[in-house]
Amino acid sequence: MQIKKLSYISLLASSLVVAESTNSSSLLTDILFYREDNLILLPFAYSSESMGTGGGMAAIVQGFLQPQTTLILSAFGGLKKDVVINGTKESEYTRGGFYYLDNVRIPGSERFFFSSYGYLTTIAEQNFYFDSTHESSDKDVLNSPATNNMLTGTFSYVLPWGEGIDNPGGLYEIKDGFVVGREDAGGGMPFVTGRTSVGFTAFYHHQKIDNYIDALGVGIDVPKEWNSTGLRVFMSHDNTDFDDNPSRGYSFFLQYSKDFGKYESLQSWDFLEFKASKYFELDTFSFTRQNVLALNFWTAYSFSWENNNEYLPGIDAHRPPMWEGPRLGGFVRMRGYDANRFADKAAIYATAEYRAVLDYNPIKDGTFGEWAAENIPIDWFQVVGFVEAGRVHDRYNTELLSDMKYDVGISLRALAAELPVRIDVAYGDEGVEAWVMVRHPFDF
Template sequence: MMNKRHKNVAIKPLRGLLPLAVLIAASLTLFSQPSTAASAHVKSSVNRSETPDTGAEKLLLPYVFSTDSMGVNIGLGAMVSGYYQEQMTVGGTVYGGDVSYGVGGGVWNYKLPKTERFYLSLVGFMGYYPQQKAYASSGDGYTPPGTPLPGSNDSSTEQFLQADGSSNWWDIKLEYALPIGATKDKGRVTYELTGGLLTSEPTGGKVWNPLESGATVAVLKQFNRYESYEFDDDELDGAVHAIELGLLYNNTDFSVNPSFGSKQYLSISHDAGWFESEQSWTFVEFEASKYFSFGQSDYASQRILALNFWTGYSPSWELEYDEQGGRKVNNNAPYSEGASLGGFYRMRGFESNRFHDKASIYATAEYRYTLKYNPIEDVSWLKFLRLDWFQLVGFVEAGRVGESYTADELLTDMKYDYGVSLRALTAGIVVRLDVATSDESTNAWVMVDHPF
């Protein structure tokens, strides 16, 4: 029997929903730093030679979207970028349907007064969704012997919770641009573009040396998640109140759309069991990306091979056994925050957070082909999109979660998927439509920014 309140169940932040909603509302709007898997970003501004001295970007537009679970929703989004500070964005959205509704907003990359290197972001979202799904257990029962843990590598697609409920989240993030490399003299870098291609000096990629090349950013984030499941005879809910400390070294030529160079991100997250968060957990992750440029061709302005590796481990994760040999996980990071695979960043051919465990490993390769031909370049009524190029992408992915961080565990029986993507650079921001297929499902994802 499920207990009614504050169990350590699925905490799905739905972080993709806010940028997606504002993206639709603003017809592929300008976010100064779109959400990515890593919490730290290079602080930058983009100047297009096609629109010099245009001042702040302002958009206010209605939108409509429909999903199988949420039905038809109507909303309104608004944003202003570069008005008070060149790198800062303020945005928000509100929408509603028959059952679902959501409201959110935020401030991204506000440079603190009397500082040159400290940037503050505050963003949050509150929503109610029909038929939320979580590949997790209720938190108070033991999984019988011989049955895989929900969300584990060998688990069934039928092992999930599903019900109407709320999903709310809010983040407070402070970033510091270190006074070395490309940000030695100033905390923000400026990119000059023509046709969406970098014409100013690359900020990194020629040598790997944080003191001379690239941008290094430290981040301290406090993040909060709340999610509820309203079953016919019961209600489950859970919360996260955690902090993350991370360090990014981005040694690429153009952080928004890298064509050569590399970047690395290392972070540790911890929840001490504050407030409604009853579990105490720790999670460590490392990510590395490498980019190779093959130059132009007859039809492409860029041909890029992009490689990415990510791994994570939760040292606090432990199994508890009952007298019959049943298992229950304690002190584990919620599946959306820890060693998790599936969704619009990693293993896109699987549902969001389909797999999660104590440890994880993931690798992907993308071939990014930036077209010279832009079919809307001369369409006057679409000029407001600031759309510079379209990009065709093919990708493959492999990943695995496991109960131990060993080669025998993580390099056998891996999951695979593959897919294609259509991407565009609009007002200096990459937006993408990814379609990926696996042996479990075929998914389409609309999101801001490259996945890495």
């Protein structure tokens, strides 16, 4: 079976810089690990129809400034790629950089934390779906070089409830990729046990599309630039044994996002989202170290989205940008479809994953030599099978549960430098998609 599209992202660049491609030929991931104490350097290479051929370098610093803080830096670039821009054949290349600073305790406080991420990228050929309704065709796609810039800052407060009383920073002891001393954790009464946080995020996103004349072949005037600036407010509750790789317990997340239409934003918009996950620890086999059934549900609704009123031809008034709002498709939800393939006023989604950590680890058992066993920070490999279902609709009603989109897939994951890294391959009714990403999809 031919993979229709293959998307690559720096293994350390979280969920923030995605490139879609068509009929990609190959993908080369990590070629070397370098580790010294809490610093890990990770060169990588890629080849895809979207980004062309190139490579880069990423770095992880665990315990940066404070024991619970992680810093991730990544930079990448590629060779020039031939593309068509407004009817003219030109050469473009992918380049960019990314940073992620997570969980910095604000000086003088035990419970206030700050996180931030940002990136500057130019993608040689990106896919845009301006008609993204449930009934839309994947042929109605605009391919264009695009610039994507993002900056966010998050302030969170860990409430003095449950585990937040004695461990607001969420520090755990990890041995061989598994949490230690948490045998009784996971589950229990919400807010009585577990860790609960509230906070807000300020964000800015800029997107510039180069190929805008006669978009989609029907003369729709797409926005050449889409700026969005706003705030999110959220509540997060984690009641699992290990937030990075849970084996039991549950978590849920509620967030409201709003762009007020100020500071050069294209238009105002908002949306509300809710996510819940549940984990069941299962019996192991002779060849596995851990077996888990993981379930996830997500739903979203945009109060502002006006389906019967247009800001521009083909762009509904007060709809969130294509990278925001009630949307499906990509490396998080409906992985058998292109990134941001479906979007509308309302969305619903559910998935089940069977996660099995293998007893076999050729890195640690010395297959590749003593140097690899001591210096390549891969603690385990995990095989995952998953199924997904979801739909978008112009109203939040029972129609969301009818004629849903489905996909199935398999994933190979590894705990590298104490972060899950995954390669997902999923099949839906529009073809096969493959994604390379960090963290489990439920974490986004």
